[in-house]
Amino acid sequence: MGILIQQIVNGVTLGGMYALIALGYTLVYGILLMINFAHAEMFMVGAYIGLFTLKFLSDPAWGMARLGLGPVQEFFTGSVLGLIIMFIIVFIVTGALTGLLGVLIERVAYRPLRNAPRLAPLISAIGVSIFLQNAVLLWIDSKPIPFPDIFPIVTLPYGLNSLKIFIVVTSIVLLLGLDTLVSRTKIGKAMRATSQDRGAAQLMGININSVIAATFFIGPALGAVAGIFYGMYYGAVIFNMGFFPGIKAFTAAVLGGIGNLRGAMLGGFMLGMIEALAVGFLPAGYSGYKDVVAFLVLIIVLIFRPGGLLGESVVEKV
Amino acid sequence: MEKMLNVEHLSTSYGKIHAVRDISFYVNEGEIVTLIGANGAGKSTTLKTISGLIKPKAGKIFFKGENIAGLPGHEVTAKHIIQVPEGRRIFDRMTVMENLEMGAYLRKDSEGIKSDINWVFELFPRLSERASQKGGTLSGGEQQMLAMARGLMGKPELLMLDEPSMGLAPVVVETIFTVIQKLQREGITILLVEQNASLALSIANRGYVMETGKISLTGTGRELLANEEVQKAYLGH
Numbered sequence: 001m002g003i004l005i006q007q008i009v010n011g012v013t014l015g016g017m018y019a020l021i022a023l024g025y026t027l028v029y030g031i032l033l034m035i036n037f038a039h040a041e042m043f044m045v046g047a048y049i050g051l052f053t054l055k056f057l058s059d060p061a062w063g064m065a066r067l068g069l070g071p072v073q074e075f076f077t078g079s080v081l082g083l084i085i086m087f088i089i090v091f092i093v094t095g096a097l098t099g100l101l102g103v104l105i106e107r108v109a110y111r112p113l114r115n116a117p118r119l120a121p122l123i124s125a126i127g128v129s130i131f132l133q134n135a136v137l138l139w140i141d142s143k144p145i146p147f148p149d150i151f152p153i154v155t156l157p158y159g160l161n162s163l164k165i166f167i168v169v170t171s172i173v174l175l176l177g178l179d180t181l182v183s184r185t186k187i188g189k190a191m192r193a194t195s196q197d198r199g200a201a202q203l204m205g206i207n208i209n210s211v212i213a214a215t216f217f218i219g220p221a222l223g224a225v226a227g228i229f230y231g232m233y234y235g236a237v238i239f240n241m242g243f244f245p246g247i248k249a250f251t252a253a254v255l256g257g258i259g260n261l262r263g264a265m266l267g268g269f270m271l272g273m274i275e276a277l278a279v280g281f282l283p284a285g286y287s288g289y290k291d292v293v294a295f296l297v298l299i300i301v302l303i304f305r306p307g308g309l310l311g312e313s314v315v316e317k318v
Numbered sequence: 319m320e321k322m323l324n325v326e327h328l329s330t331s332y333g334k335i336h337a338v339r340d341i342s343f344y345v346n347e348g349e350i351v352t353l354i355g356a357n358g359a360g361k362s363t364t365l366k367t368i369s370g371l372i373k374p375k376a377g378k379i380f381f382k383g384e385n386i387a388g389l390p391g392h393e394v395t396a397k398h399i400i401q402v403p404e405g406r407r408i409f410d411r412m413t414v415m416e417n418l419e420m421g422a423y424l425r426k427d428s429e430g431i432k433s434d435i436n437w438v439f440e441l442f443p444r445l446s447e448r449a450s451q452k453g454g455t456l457s458g459g460e461q462q463m464l465a466m467a468r469g470l471m472g473k474p475e476l477l478m479l480d481e482p483s484m485g486l487a488p489v490v491v492e493t494i495f496t497v498i499q500k501l502q503r504e505g506i507t508i509l510l511v512e513q514n515a516s517l518a519l520s521i522a523n524r525g526y527v528m529e530t531g532k533i534s535l536t537g538t539g540r541e542l543l544a545n546e547e548v549q550k551a552y553l554g555h
Contacts, residue, residue: 189419190420190423192411192412193412193420196410196412197409199391199403199407200403200407200408202370202371202391203369203371203391203395203400203403203407203469204392204395204421204468204472205392205395205396205423206392206423207392208391208392
């Protein structure tokens, strides 16, 4: 029983991260019918930006203290209130910068190919992905960089701890926020309209380029948050860290029904849960097969529901 | 009367196919003008070029004296030139109400939007019964009504209707055409593209006949209805 609860806790934590990444794939697919293979790298770059922002704000040997802002740095690291404010700043700065990078990439690498055959932007995305990985590898480091461990970890029963709770709660708040944004706000409705019929959306007076830019901001911004979580959870970042979470999140998006926002969220949590339970209940020595179990579930779901769990037979979008 | 829309020497092509070749026509304020012609004559392409969905290859499109040729679609809509597209193209997975809200996307006057929603519900009472239903669950006729109502939510000065009768039962077509005439009386200028030539000409002040990308004939609705060539080619006499 203990191990079940423990693995559910781990599954939800992992699932929150997968969901945050998965919705980036699904939003872009919903609007452009394109798989943004560079999205995994948004997650990776986000983790790095988060790491450096956090170091800048908290590490006495870095930034703030050197700029003569030592007292501010002490406030950030010295009190609970300071920590909360600091993490909020880290998330906002990281989300905004990574979001802007996403917008830039769309502008440079995808927009010129908007009317090209569908394979072209896909190849372009793979190019962007390789570029970003190598840029980080060359300009920053090829080795893992430890993530500052300033988040106070309080251990609780059943494998619960303050960090996992923080990750799960923040993920859920962000996911609910995005869901509300898409279903109720003007820009969200414009996104849905654009995904359903781009031409008709234009006839409504919707500026398609702005909507696409917004999509390319939101996805990477939330992916970056997942990147920070990942860094905090596993304690380090590395240039190729995007690969597996990227594939998993993409799988989650397909599992839920690519193009369907709630599907991506559901898929993310399901996949995290399946993986964690597989680790907990596969015979000793076989936990490496967790991914096999995850992909098996994907295959079975796709056999019976080719559009994914929440997808329609004609692929449901955003 | 003032020319609200004045198209001069407009050409549009899809790749190497010249869909519209050097056409000129105009629409006066308050008129119903119709473009008729066979499938593929370039009628829809002409509308899409005016509304900015397709870029023109050459020529000018003056709206109230200003050349709008080549503006992106959303900027054309902002000038209250509103196209109700062929095949309705409503947002299937949005409710009727949300579709209407999308039609009012550029407006900020929430009071005005509310009163216009009441107005379109009066024009199409069927829609008010279906307000919370998803667009995709409506019948073809109701979808056409929704497409028009959605267009009206953008406060059109020039309303461009692309094949509003296509695939609809005669009784629904009658409703739609009654509304089109009502809209003219309310002061909206209308450019109507139709394959149902006799119906379109019967309500139009003037008409243009398009053939393979060119305008071949023009006249008042009555003149064209009486024209032998038009009768032979489009009216099935």
